[in-house]
Amino acid sequence: MAQAKPIVEFDHVGKTYPNGKQALVDFNLKVMPGDFVCFIGTSGGGKTTAMRMINRMLDPTSGEVKFDGKKVADLDPIELRRHIGYVIQNIGLIPHMTLEDNICLVPKLLKWPKEKREARARELIKLVEMPEDFLSRYPHEISGGQQQRIGVIRALAADQKVMLMDEPFGALDPLTREKLQDLVHYLQHDLGKTIIMVTHDMDEALRLATRIVIFDDGRIIQSASPAEILKHPANDFVEELIGPDRMNEAKVMLATASSIMLNNPVSTTGDVTLGEALVKMNNHHIDSLIVVDDEHRLIGELDIGQVMAHRNLKLKVKNYMLASPRSVFEDDLLSSIYQTIINRHLKYMPVVDHDHRVVGIITRSSLATLLCEHVWGKADPEDNADEGK
Amino acid sequence: MKDLGLWQQFFYYFQHNGMYILGKFNQHFLISIEGVLLAALVGIPIGALIAHYRRLSNPVIQLANLIQTIPSLAMLSILMLGLGLGDQTVITTIFLYSLLPIIQNTYTGLRNTSPAVLDASKGMGMTKWQQLWMVEIPLSVSVIMAGIRNALVVAIGVTAIGAFIGAGGLGDIIIRGTNATNGGAIILAGALPTALMAIVSDLVLEGVQKLVSPKGLSES
Known part of the structure; x- marks a missing residue:
């Protein structure tokens, strides 16, 4: 044409x-x-x-x-x-x-x-x-x-x-x-x-x-x-x-997943045992893990509930994880993501690049932070310091 | 005659010379209107021209102004040297006097057309002539008519003086009255119809002005 x-x-x-x-x-x-x-x-x-x-x-x-x-x-x-x-x-x-x-x-x-x-x-x-x-x-x-x-x-x-x-x-x-x-x-x-x-x-x-x-x-x-x-x-x-x-508003409207995601989420490969995964969760004080392959591509996720259900900690993660989980691309607009997270009561959402490599996660609290920043402005670091004393 | 009062004499004169006065009245009116119409024919295009070539406007209006400052009797006498006795001299005088109000009003009217309306008309693809005929003239016709009205009233006065150089009209009767002993009634017989003519033509033209100004213009 x-x-x-x-x-x-x-x-x-x-x-x-x-x-x-x-x-x-x-x-x-x-x-x-x-x-x-x-x-x-x-x-x-x-x-x-x-x-x-x-x-x-x-x-x-x-x-x-x-x-x-x-x-x-x-x-x-x-x-x-x-x-x-x-x-x-x-x-x-x-x-x-x-x-x-x-x-x-x-x-x-x-x-x-x-x-x-x-x-x-x-x-x-x-x-x-x-x-x-x-x-x-x-x-x-x-x-x-x-x-x-x-x-x-x-x-x-x-x-x-x-x-x-x-x-x-x-x-x-x-x-x-x-x-x-x-x-x-x-x-x-x-x-x-x-x-x-x-x-x-x-x-x-x-x-x-x-x-x-x-x-x-x-x-x-x-x-x-x-x-x-x-x-x-x-x-x-x-x-x-x-x-x-308008700039502020646009920041929210046009913010992408990568702008609020947490980098380097805790992940594991599929070949470790449930027991090892449990230790990792415990060490990081988290209740779920992202499962990736050798090239750090997202292949599944593992929830602590799934581990507990099996009890046999020698089993391989890849057999019990939730395969092909929901994920978003790093350049997806938040405005198109947030509803999924809220409506489906997801605790978090893995963020991947276009090769499906995991680059971060968005949690409900990162959404809340963004919202608060938009409404009340960015938190003043000095306030935090005061609270720390 | 001597026993009659001024007004009685006046009516007596009127009764006995009615047709004569009417004839003079017509003649007077025609001379005035002829001069004004000629001035309109020339003045409106000149006004339109200087509205578009604004650099010309000052010299042209100054010139018309200059003509206006010459006393009418002087103007008549000067023109008489060239044109001789008779109504053509009076018509020329009226023509010259009428130029200023007509040119100036045409110029003002056209200049006052809203720039937004002109911009829109041009932007929609009207030629210069179409802008003039379809927009500017209709919008300024009432101002132009006001100029013509003005000119006609002045013209009727000038024509009265024109009788001195043999143009005829109601001025003839007035002059006769001034020459006669106790001619007050005769003067009135010439002067009152002249005044009446001026007032009535002003009123009539006011009506015409309202009639020709386009309907959509708000009353203001």
Whole structure:
């Protein structure tokens, strides 16, 4: 299968204003069809500049912007803009046109027949759950949130595949904003639109984007998936942008098994006797053992109860252990592990690498520690020292 | 006649010269409206032009302002030297006077179109002309109409003075009154319809202004 072609591509794009100010420096980005890309960063960081180059509201001073494989510089800007949805923060509905005329503006510019336009308007207003008789209203007769909903559907009335949004929900109250975020998520996720959104709201970006591009001072600081950005912020600027609360939350959400596991769990091979295993348990004050093969691969586990049930301490461990026990990989997300541990009342869970070699275990208490750290912060080592006295 | 009071004389004059006054009234009105319409035809495009090429706006508006400062009688006399006696001189004068309010209001109206609306219209793929016709003009039509209203009221006054250079109109009656002994009633017979015309056309244009301004604009 052929590799999908990027629908929007920035190729070493730069923008320098006549006064020497560099708004954008060597910007490279490939946006695939169906992507939801968020541009985020400080104001004046170049994010709006970059976005406005796609529909040629601005032209780069160096490099090429491509739309659907064609250089936008070679395309007629008017024609290009009619095929790219455009949503702005201040909504920009045309006040003397009814909602229907506003929605159908681009189809009208493209000379669609009247019936087709009317049908499209009805279809779209249903999409945003507004009554059909709103179509004959004027923008000032509806609320700000409703206006921006019309602003969004206006941008896809001619079935534009790519939508540009410039801080579209910045001026809305949180509740309305959330509803509109659901709407654009639906457009991208379910209708397969490609969306490029400029925002200053990190929550919005983390919630919606498949890729976040972080700008500062005309340069890309980081361009990655939300999870990747939370896990590995490129520098302090990104961390600051994400904020300590979200970083902390992300640490929990994105923590992997290896981050909280206890290293070097007590293990044994299958060839020792139950008696020897019992001694080992006793020495380490534990009630179960992980059984591994010669290459330290997990093959089973032995519980003290099993030993006691047999009494004959000369028997080999490998014959009485619980074979092929449950385990998790070291890079599994805790969020996917914890339920198993809690629901099945497991005391612990062996952690293995991808060759099934045992690297550690997670106990219920390591989960509890993580939880406490998240809620009350890391335990202060000095407190422990006090207790020790 | 001498025994009649001023108002009685006035009505007497009106009864006996009704059709004459009506004729002068029509003539007066047509001269005024002709000058204003010509100014609108020229002024609105100029206003639109300087709204888009803002560097031109200052010199153009300054020039229109300058014209406005010339007293109307002086303007009529100067133009008369070139254009001779008659209504074409008055129409030209009105044309020149009307340029300022029309250009300025067109300019202001177009400049005040919300930047968000313009950005959205451009971003959706409207050409410059489409932006002008579909967005900017409809949104500023009431401001432009206000300029025309203003111009017409001034024009009616200028036309009255235009009678001095033989343009006709109600000014003729006023001049006749000033020349006659005890001509107060005749002056009134010319002046009152002139004032009435100014007031009524202002009211009518106000109605027109409301009519042509697009429905969706909130009342404010």
